[in-house]
Amino acid sequence: MQKIKTAVVGASGYTGMELLRLLLMHPNAELTCVTSRQYAGQPLSSVFPRFSQMAGSEVAFTEPDAETIKASGAEIAFLALPHGVAAAYATALLELGVKVIDLSADFRLNDPDVYEEFYGAVHPAQELLKEAVYGMPELPQRSEAIAKARLIASPGCYPTSIILPLVPLLQNGLIDPQSIVTCSMSGVSGAGKSSNVLFSFCEANESVRAYSAPKHRHLSEIEQELSIAASEPVAMSFTPHLVPTHNGICTTTSAKLIGSPESIGKALEAAYADKEFVRLLGEGSTADTKNVTRTNFIDIGWAVDERTGRVLLFSAEDNLGKGAAGQAVQSFNLVAGLPTQAGLQNI
Amino acid sequence: MQKIKTAVVGASGYTGMELLRLLLMHPNAELTCVTSRQYAGQPLSSVFPRFSQMAGSEVAFTEPDAETIKASGAEIAFLALPHGVAAAYATALLELGVKVIDLSADFRLNDPDVYEEFYGAVHPAQELLKEAVYGMPELPQRSEAIAKARLIASPGCYPTSIILPLVPLLQNGLIDPQSIVTCSMSGVSGAGKSSNVLFSFCEANESVRAYSAPKHRHLSEIEQELSIAASEPVAMSFTPHLVPTHNGICTTTSAKLIGSPESIGKALEAAYADKEFVRLLGEGSTADTKNVTRTNFIDIGWAVDERTGRVLLFSAEDNLGKGAAGQAVQSFNLVAGLPTQAGLQNI
Amino acid sequence: MQKIKTAVVGASGYTGMELLRLLLMHPNAELTCVTSRQYAGQPLSSVFPRFSQMAGSEVAFTEPDAETIKASGAEIAFLALPHGVAAAYATALLELGVKVIDLSADFRLNDPDVYEEFYGAVHPAQELLKEAVYGMPELPQRSEAIAKARLIASPGCYPTSIILPLVPLLQNGLIDPQSIVTCSMSGVSGAGKSSNVLFSFCEANESVRAYSAPKHRHLSEIEQELSIAASEPVAMSFTPHLVPTHNGICTTTSAKLIGSPESIGKALEAAYADKEFVRLLGEGSTADTKNVTRTNFIDIGWAVDERTGRVLLFSAEDNLGKGAAGQAVQSFNLVAGLPTQAGLQNI
Amino acid sequence: MQKIKTAVVGASGYTGMELLRLLLMHPNAELTCVTSRQYAGQPLSSVFPRFSQMAGSEVAFTEPDAETIKASGAEIAFLALPHGVAAAYATALLELGVKVIDLSADFRLNDPDVYEEFYGAVHPAQELLKEAVYGMPELPQRSEAIAKARLIASPGCYPTSIILPLVPLLQNGLIDPQSIVTCSMSGVSGAGKSSNVLFSFCEANESVRAYSAPKHRHLSEIEQELSIAASEPVAMSFTPHLVPTHNGICTTTSAKLIGSPESIGKALEAAYADKEFVRLLGEGSTADTKNVTRTNFIDIGWAVDERTGRVLLFSAEDNLGKGAAGQAVQSFNLVAGLPTQAGLQNI
Known part of the structure; x- marks a missing residue:
């Protein structure tokens, strides 16, 4: 070989x-x-x-x-x-x-x-x-662009978990683009291999907290891709949290529903049913980081809240996997003309 | 004694x-x-x-x-x-x-x-x-009612972390009551002393997930108290999450700001500056569960997001402490005519 | 293929x-x-x-x-x-x-x-x-026996971490066979997928304890293999402990040194230098479970304590990997005539 | 007051x-x-x-x-x-x-x-x-000496968990003083509030390892106190381990039994039945760190292994509590003439 x-x-x-x-x-x-x-x-x-x-x-x-x-x-x-x-x-x-x-x-x-x-x-x-091509292969026409690129900008960890569930809904006009509120929870490896005492075991274990809100750096790329999908400038509320796991990001996004309750599932299915690394969990299912750690999968579930007229999107990925290294290898496979799943079939 | x-x-x-x-x-x-x-x-x-x-x-x-x-x-x-x-x-x-x-x-x-x-x-x-009196002593006129009651309904763990930051803002008309989106993260003890394998160490450790959304049972008492404060029926989006800590709840709430950015801090100070178990962390500070576990404190911080016109409220408490047993003992002290902090000065 | x-x-x-x-x-x-x-x-x-x-x-x-x-x-x-x-x-x-x-x-x-x-x-x-062949391929002549067997008894998790470091020392008469004292620490997955509340997150996290001492069931197979290596019946002191990790076993064994301090390293090198899944860390190095989890490796370090005339053996493996499933797949490769490392090159 | x-x-x-x-x-x-x-x-x-x-x-x-x-x-x-x-x-x-x-x-x-x-x-x-008086109040005649001292040397975390179970056995000649082998497991706070990346969450979580063996610094004070109790110089094998908990030390000690199986319990009862902070768990019971964290208690259990003629001693304490600050406050109470349990009745 x-x-x-x-x-x-x-x-x-x-x-x-x-x-x-x-x-x-x-x-x-x-x-x-x-x-x-x-x-x-x-x-x-x-x-x-x-x-x-x-x-x-x-x-x-x-x-x-x-x-x-x-x-x-x-x-x-x-x-x-x-x-x-x-x-x-x-x-x-x-x-x-x-x-x-x-x-x-x-x-x-x-x-x-x-x-x-x-x-x-x-x-x-x-x-x-x-x-440069923003290297999220599941976005529309993106994998073709990646395959031809010399320079891939591989996405950040939070953006992947937020952008993928939202793009099909924005593209199809199913949610109000200005109503998006997202909370994400990241494992401590997201802070890097750090000697900062804040990320020491004794400080990070048994600790849950928000940080860098309301203007985390990743917001810039998130809003860029959401704006493209919505065909209008999108500003959203994003609050990242640190939780005591090694890796994994769990994201919950809420937005005003414009389409029908069924439209959500249909749009997600249309976008991702044939995507190797996106697993749609179905309506009413939440996503659990423990199923995606050390893999290149992103799991997506959703729920419609009729009381508030909002839709909830639940996603989970490994911040180091699909949120970083795995996604980069996915682009590598495209650039090198290798099978999509080469080297990414690890669970 | x-x-x-x-x-x-x-x-x-x-x-x-x-x-x-x-x-x-x-x-x-x-x-x-x-x-x-x-x-x-x-x-x-x-x-x-x-x-x-x-x-x-x-x-x-x-x-x-x-x-x-x-x-x-x-x-x-x-x-x-x-x-x-x-x-x-x-x-x-x-x-x-x-x-x-x-x-x-x-x-x-x-x-x-x-x-x-x-x-x-x-x-x-x-x-x-x-x-029955809903036993959250920091609510307006509530401690007097508790002191005279025969039957106290001591609040649930999520409600305390959500209601306390919001009530002064709703009472003063500083936020849009219909725009509230909350994510909470609870330690595993919130699930009770359970033999359910879902809460076993191997299943709950290195796992972060939403659950019971969009209609968790506690939503009923949350909306009840928020509606009283807002003087109108409030429906909100609430998503609880399970994170691998023993105890502690971290809550992030986002709402459309109506008042001025400064009005948030003023309203919170006016409501809680003299309350023994509420610690206001100030604007720009988030709340960390590790500072409140095994205490009766609730820590509250906030931030104004000018980009989206929303305010973020950050709160942390111990789900077993201020979110359950501590708050119940607080009511006990009121009912028994004891000093507010008796038996609750443990850190 | x-x-x-x-x-x-x-x-x-x-x-x-x-x-x-x-x-x-x-x-x-x-x-x-x-x-x-x-x-x-x-x-x-x-x-x-x-x-x-x-x-x-x-x-x-x-x-x-x-x-x-x-x-x-x-x-x-x-x-x-x-x-x-x-x-x-x-x-x-x-x-x-x-x-x-x-x-x-x-x-x-x-x-x-x-x-x-x-x-x-x-x-x-x-x-x-x-x-039946006791399926620990690194033992003398064992891999040949496994390759020909119809029935492999794949070893337990504690035994692998204890037997492999000791066998070369016993075979070469370098330690007193009746002086062995071992403490092992196992992750909670060693208790199985259990609904026993003892292994719930809230009971197992922030908990460290010995159990099943002094006569854990695995002692029987440990002493069997050590007795074969020592050419005399061996009785040893073994105390397993439960620690709050998902997987991984860390074992520390102490025994009276008979040979020279250098003889320990030589015997281990002679036995394992060419073994794909045994990594000798050298004298003075301890073994860390985090380097072996989800792999088929066992890491072995050692130290000589001149003050007490004892040798310390440090080993780490994944209780589910080399201590269970990985080792079973190792036998599978032997039985099926596949390369030793087939399917076991995961890290 | x-x-x-x-x-x-x-x-x-x-x-x-x-x-x-x-x-x-x-x-x-x-x-x-x-x-x-x-x-x-x-x-x-x-x-x-x-x-x-x-x-x-x-x-x-x-x-x-x-x-x-x-x-x-x-x-x-x-x-x-x-x-x-x-x-x-x-x-x-x-x-x-x-x-x-x-x-x-x-x-x-x-x-x-x-x-x-x-x-x-x-x-x-x-x-x-x-x-200077070595401030372990439960040792013979020690509390009187502490009460009169100007300078208390408050013991280390490992020593307390090792010395207390052994002293009554050595004093009564029930074990062979030269046969002691101890393994201890400490929570990460034992390493101090450290910016060393080794103790970061991502490195310390899901990690179990021995360290500083065979000659940890605390060995010096351990052997000093054991030698006094044994009336002969004692050299012992001691291996500390780091485990992913915030606090708590779990210690398992093995020694050759000289006395009768029943003599162990009798000697421990005679020494500690009236001591406020020593809890004897009885024969066959192991000690769990989760019962002593944030308290000044040390829990002690034991087992006799007739197969090897050894006794096993199981102890648990909080490395920051009875192993450090709690024990220091215990000495403070003695020096200040306060009740033994003043300020130490926290659980």
């Missing part, structure tokens, strides 16, 4: 680790380069003892450097770097002919002004913005 | 256990009778090893029987029984002259038809409904 | 679920029959929503019945049944020509009297005891 | 926080001074939101300075400082006439050479070593 040579740039955090996990198990991928300033020179297996003795885990970390990545033979590079940092690597790698799947926020927004508003800095590589 | 003689009826679950914990530590309470069909004849300390060697823990469980409770000398009885069952005990105890603080839903609703709608049965003791 | 047809008998518990997970991902296995009295008639994906939309998950549960299993075409059947029950199925399946990998305790003990002593019942199929 | 003025020096960690919690609830204590370099100038309630609105929580953190502490009127100071740092404060405070209860390791060892061996530095205040 032919294997696509890949690199993971910035592989020391949780998203990077999940990418490594997926690529080490991927039947059509070969890790030729793994970078980390912090761990340069150390073998993968000593930094991540979990991966020790796995085929492919003999690779050693190198300094992040576009030339080195190219020299390793990598055809496609995953960037698991902080926003602001990723753009420079993307630029350099694309110039060297290496395709880029960027998991940072640097190329997710079409409008550099929105980037500046939400990320507090001038966009570092505006000339690439037009070219 | 004089001690009020008390009974706990149905003391084998988590709410009952928390009541026992609070009463064993209460300087002005004496447990004269503790009932449990399941544990009748066993000493408290063998059923709850945690309480062993505490002063007062020598008492043995008896069968739940109004005459026995009265004979023990109890002046005030706490009912930690299932709804439908509590009403009969309340009736019998009141006839014998024992005051009742009922932690079930039996006397929380003013309207028996709403009870029937939400609990699926004819109300078992309608003649007592008028007399 | 040719696929071996397999059945899982008694697939509703955690071990069964892990077997299903491994077999659904196994490139050379096909699930033709999955049985459960409780779930008969239901599709796999409705009982285990996690597996929904996975290739192979369309199979439906059937009643456990040897003829049905045979009729499905299964060549090899895994039994994830309670001890005492498994023996009858093994007998019937072997008669029908279906090879059996039994994960219960029924065929682990060579001596039916020891079975009776530890399991409190006459052994249900003594004639098969001689034929 | 008269209140003893107290200071807590170094109150920003988990032990300090638990001391504050206990002292804020203590009917006979008043916090006049709370120090923390990190938080100097901030009110207690802003650093620890949990304590907000508690009577006594208005006190503000000051720089740690002996004169300031004295000037606050404090009669007794608790030191929750790192070892090596505590000694200087103890010296200065004692000179100013303030009695000291030191929770660090600085005064726990009678022999400065042992201190140097285990803590890697010359003892910083050897002249005070003779005067």
Whole structure:
């Protein structure tokens, strides 16, 4: 079996680790380069003892450097770097002919002004913005665009869980676009591999709290994609919460129903019945993070509340899986012309 | 120090256990009778090893029987029984002259038809409904009513976390009463001491999910109290979630802002600045369950979202504490003429 | 690629679920029959929503019945049944020509009297005891025996973590066989998918305790294999503990050192350097369950305590993986003539 | 009621926080001074939101300075400082006439050479070593010594759980002093309020591992007290483990039995039947951390293993409670002439 040579740039955090996990198990991928300033020179297996003795885990970390990545033979590079940092690597790698799947926020927004508003800095590589494709393959016409792209902006964890259930309803005019209220609950890995005492076991366990409301950074990409679907600017209320699980995001969205109660299920079925990684749970079913952790699935249920005239959308995904690394590998499969489910059939 | 003689009826679950914990530590309470069909004849300390060697823990469980409770000398009885069952005990105890603080839903609703709608049965003791006082002492004029009552309907866990932040805003006309959307996250003890495999460690850990939406039973008492505050019928969207903590409820409520951004803080301060168990965290602060577990505090923060014209209310309480047993002891202190904080200064 | 047809008998518990997970991902296995009295008639994906939309998950549960299993075409059947029950199925399946990998305790003990002593019942199929092979492939000459066997007794979760580190030391006379003291800590899934309130989230979380000491049932197979290695009857002190994790066993064993400090590492290296699923961490390193969960690895570290003249052995495995389902699939690969790591390269 | 003025020096960690919690609830204590370099100038309630609105929580953190502490009127100071740092404060405070209860390791060892061996530095205040009393009130004649002391060396968390069950057996010659093997499991708060990523939620949850074996620092004080009880030098095997709970220590000790099986229970009863904070669970019972968290209790059970001729001792305590702050308050009550259980009747 032919294997696509890949690199993971910035592989020391949780998203990077999940990418490594997926690529080490991927039947059509070969890790030729793994970078980390912090761990340069150390073998993968000593930094991540979990991966020790796995085929492919003999690779050693190198300094992040576009030339080195190219020299390793990598055809496609995953960037698991902080926003602001990723753009420079993307630029350099694309110039060297290496395709880029960027998991940072640097190329997710079409409008550099929105980037500046939400990320507090001038966009570092505006000339690439037009070219970048927001890598959520289940969106309309998106998988074709991803397959042809050189630069994929792989979506954030919250956006996936919010955008996918809403897009078919907005596209079909079934809900009021200005009535959307969302609460999401994320596992602690969403905060990254952090030495911040706030995310220590003793502080995060037996703790549930909202944070970053009302203007979390991910809101920018969420509203961008919802606006496209609604064909009008959408502003929504979004409150993320931190809950004591390792991974998983559970999202509940409420919106004013315009269509009939049955229209919700029909629109979701029409959009996703043939999508490998979307599982529709049916009306009246809620989604449980425990069924999606360490997979690339997103589970979606819904309920109509006749008392308030609102519809409730329930979704669950792994913030590191479908919300980050899994979705990036999904784009990788598209870019590399591999079967959709290659390397993503892990449960 | 004089001690009020008390009974706990149905003391084998988590709410009952928390009541026992609070009463064993209460300087002005004496447990004269503790009932449990399941544990009748066993000493408290063998059923709850945690309480062993505490002063007062020598008492043995008896069968739940109004005459026995009265004979023990109890002046005030706490009912930690299932709804439908509590009403009969309340009736019998009141006839014998024992005051009742009922932690079930039996006397929380003013309207028996709403009870029937939400609990699926004819109300078992309608003649007592008028007399019962909904025991949330921080509501306007409520503590005086509680002090004089024979029968207190102690509120449910979700309602407290939702009603307290909203009432001052509704009373002052600062939000649109028909725009309220609430998500709550509860620890697993909210499901009771259950042998249901759904609440086993392996099923509940690393699991986050919505449930009982859109029409959770507690919605009935929430909307009742909000309607009183708003002086109009309120229907709201409420989605409870289960998260892997032992106890604690975190609630996020979103509503259309009518008043000025500053009016929110002012109304909350006016209502709660002098309330011992309400802690206002200020604008921009969220509430964390870890600060309120095993206390009788409710923490409240808020934020104004100018983009959507909505206000966000963040609250946290212990579902077993301020959301159940603590609030019941608060009513007990009022009924018994004790200092507000007696037995509730535990952190 | 040719696929071996397999059945899982008694697939509703955690071990069964892990077997299903491994077999659904196994490139050379096909699930033709999955049985459960409780779930008969239901599709796999409705009982285990996690597996929904996975290739192979369309199979439906059937009643456990040897003829049905045979009729499905299964060549090899895994039994994830309670001890005492498994023996009858093994007998019937072997008669029908279906090879059996039994994960219960029924065929682990060579001596039916020891079975009776530890399991409190006459052994249900003594004639098969001689034929059964204790399926721990890393033991000397064991993988060859497994490859030729019709009936594999797949080891328990605690035994694997205790036996593997000790056998090379006992075989080489490096420790005093009568001085062994072991403490193990198991995740709650070790108790099975249980409705016992003891294993509910609220009772098991924030709880650590010993149980079943000093004579846990698994002690019988542990001492059997240690006695073979030591060429003398071994009696040891073993205390299992329950800790609040989903899965994983961490074992610490202490024994009087007879050999030199260096001899420990040498013996372990000689025994396991070429074993795919044993990872030697080196002297001074302890083993962490988080590195082995959901894998078939066992990690082993050690330390010499010169102050007491004892050696400490540290091991970690997944109680459901190398301690149950993973090890059973390892035997399956041997019996089916597949590569050692087939279907077990999941991390 | 008269209140003893107290200071807590170094109150920003988990032990300090638990001391504050206990002292804020203590009917006979008043916090006049709370120090923390990190938080100097901030009110207690802003650093620890949990304590907000508690009577006594208005006190503000000051720089740690002996004169300031004295000037606050404090009669007794608790030191929750790192070892090596505590000694200087103890010296200065004692000179100013303030009695000291030191929770660090600085005064726990009678022999400065042992201190140097285990803590890697010359003892910083050897002249005070003779005067210091190892503050474990349940040891023979210890409570009288504590009551008269100016300087209490309050024991470590592991030692309490190991020493208390063993001392009566060693004193009565019921076990072989050279055969002791102990495994302990501690909650993550034992590692302190740490920004080390090792103790982050994502690294510590679903993780169980041994550490610091075979020569944990606490071994020095454990062996000191066991040697006194045995009237001979004792060397033992001790392996601590980290488990994913907030607090609690579970300890299992195995030793060769010399006395009769019944002698174990008799010796423990004779030693502890009248001790308020020791709960003997009886033969065959194990101890569960969930029954002792946030209390000052230590629970002790035991079992005799006739197969190996060993006795097993099971103990559980809160590492922050009886293993640290609770035990220190117990000494405080003795020094201040207060009732034994004052401020320690919290469950």
